[in-house]
Amino acid sequence: MFESLSDRLGSVFDRLRGRGALNETEVRAAMREVRIALLEADVALPVVREFTDKVTEQAVGQQVLKSVTPGQQVVKIVHDALVEMLGADASELNIEVTPPAVIMMVGLQGSGKTTTTAKLAKRLTEKDRKKVMMASLDVNRPAAQEQLAILGRQADVATLPVVQGQQPVDIARRALQSAKLQGFDILLLDTAGRLHVDQGLMDEMKAVAEVADPEEILLVVDALTGQDAVNVAKSFSEQVAVTGVVLTRLDGDARGGAALSMRAITGKPIKFAGMGEGIDALEGFHPDRVAGRILGMGDVVSLVERAGETIKAEEAEAMARKLAKGQFDLNDLRNQLMQMQRMGGLGALAGMLPGMKKVQGAVKDMDNKILIHMDAVIGSMTPKERSRPELMNAKRKIRVAKGSGTTVQEVNKLLKMHQEMAGAMKKIRKMGGLGKLGALFGG
Numbered sequence: 001m002f003e004s005l006s007d008r009l010g011s012v013f014d015r016l017r018g019r020g021a022l023n024e025t026e027v028r029a030a031m032r033e034v035r036i037a038l039l040e041a042d043v044a045l046p047v048v049r050e051f052t053d054k055v056t057e058q059a060v061g062q063q064v065l066k067s068v069t070p071g072q073q074v075v076k077i078v079h080d081a082l083v084e085m086l087g088a089d090a091s092e093l094n095i096e097v098t099p100p101a102v103i104m105m106v107g108l109q110g111s112g113k114t115t116t117t118a119k120l121a122k123r124l125t126e127k128d129r130k131k132v133m134m135a136s137l138d139v140n141r142p143a144a145q146e147q148l149a150i151l152g153r154q155a156d157v158a159t160l161p162v163v164q165g166q167q168p169v170d171i172a173r174r175a176l177q178s179a180k181l182q183g184f185d186i187l188l189l190d191t192a193g194r195l196h197v198d199q200g201l202m203d204e205m206k207a208v209a210e211v212a213d214p215e216e217i218l219l220v221v222d223a224l225t226g227q228d229a230v231n232v233a234k235s236f237s238e239q240v241a242v243t244g245v246v247l248t249r250l251d252g253d254a255r256g257g258a259a260l261s262m263r264a265i266t267g268k269p270i271k272f273a274g275m276g277e278g279i280d281a282l283e284g285f286h287p288d289r290v291a292g293r294i295l296g297m298g299d300v301v302s303l304v305e306r307a308g309e310t311i312k313a314e315e316a317e318a319m320a321r322k323l324a325k326g327q328f329d330l331n332d333l334r335n336q337l338m339q340m341q342r343m344g345g346l347g348a349l350a351g352m353l354p355g356m357k358k359v360q361g362a363v364k365d366m367d368n369k370i371l372i373h374m375d376a377v378i379g380s381m382t383p384k385e386r387s388r389p390e391l392m393n394a395k396r397k398i399r400v401a402k403g404s405g406t407t408v409q410e411v412n413k414l415l416k417m418h419q420e421m422a423g424a425m426k427k428i429r430k431m432g433g434l435g436k437l438g439a440l441f442g443g
């Protein structure tokens with residue numbers, strides 16, 4: 001899995017790594033090879049295009065950082081773009097609700113749906129210490145319900161007793177009632193598959209979803225089917241509210257394209273990966289780890305990490321210089337807010353700067369939401385207002401509050417904070433500014 005892609009990318013990076021400086025031609029040539037590697041791994045063409053365009057744009061436009069080679073910088077950019085393509089954060093299951101949390105498993109026949117249901121049940125029982133029940137709603141395939149019962153015994157997970165002749169919606173109702181009465185935390189519903197996506201199947205899933213009101217609808221698709229897996233996922237998610245994807249047979253020699261295209265094409269996160277036939281062969285899907293695996297080679301990964309740290313330090317240095325010059329309008333504030341967040345929050349940063357204790361107090365409760373509000377407030381101002389905050393009179397404040405979906409109070413708070421920061425900047429300058437600040441950031 002991912003092996004040939006990993007090899008291809010590895011050789012592209014090997015060539016870049018030795019270089020002292022990279023020019024645009026070299027980056028573009030490297031990206032052509034990355035593009036071929038991705039296409040060979042069966043990644044969908046539009047996804048490949050978006051990926052290489054993004055990486056090229058960033059790699060070409062970026063200033064060369066001290067202490068990393070441009071080649072390493074490209075590795076870092078590719079790494080981040082891969083993580084993003086795979087869906088950024090690992091997606092947790094939404095199961096912390098009033099029990100029973102219902103997880104509905106859907107997918108085509110043969111995708112590994114029933115096996116995955118049992119694997120997931122076992123994982124939730126053992127790893128998350130949940131009391132889990134499974135129920136098979138598959139009345140089409142003879143012995144499907146019996147298959148789940150056997151898997152249940154193997155995994156030591158309860159299954160709903162089979163009542164011959166009962167239809168899927170009624171089974172779902174009975175399962176829900178039974179799970180409630182017996183105090184199960186989680187109810188896993190294994191629905192019927194079909195050979196192809198057809199309307200009968202979709203209607204049945206919708207009817208079951210209506211009755212069971214699931215927290216999660218997990219779509220099981222077979223990675224070996226490559227781009228077909230992505231197409232299947234697309235048609236399913238257009239009909240039912242799929243919350244996540246489980247890719248099975250990632251242990252096989254699939255080229256991995258399905259995993260890489262899934263998020264971009266369907267908008268749905270991959271939540272788990274099936275890694276074998278055994279009942280334990282199910283893993284959480286962590287985009288950062290998968291990206292690391294694709295890029296391969298431990299030394300590249302650590303280079304990437306070091307490059308990341310360097311980027312942070314150099315960003316901090318650049319910011320300190322800007323602050324120290326006393327050129328600090330609302331545009332700068334907006335840019336810095338996001339960077340500061342990454343450096344441990346504005347409060348932490350303010351504490352590092354002399355003369356900014358006061359600001360630290362004003363911003364110590366800052367969280368992401370406040371940052372987003374501030375960004376919206378500044379975004380609703382005209383360019384003129386951003387560079388000359390003193391223009392903000394009552395009328396303008398009301399307009400900006402409305403435009404940003406905030407309140408005049410919040411607009412005032414932001415302006416006050418900017419004023420205090422700008423004031424502190426001036427003080428720093430008087431104290432001899434740049435030298436001291438530079439030292440603070442190791443510059």
Ligand code: GDP
Pocket residue numbers: 107108109110111112113114115116193247248249250251252273274275276277281
């Ligand atoms: P369903 O028709 O979708 O319910 O498919 P099943 O659960 O019956 O699985 C079909 C076959 O695929 C079985 O032989 C499973 O053991 C196998 N299978 C399921 N998941 C995986 C996986 O992640 N890796 C491998 N190698 N085989 C799997």
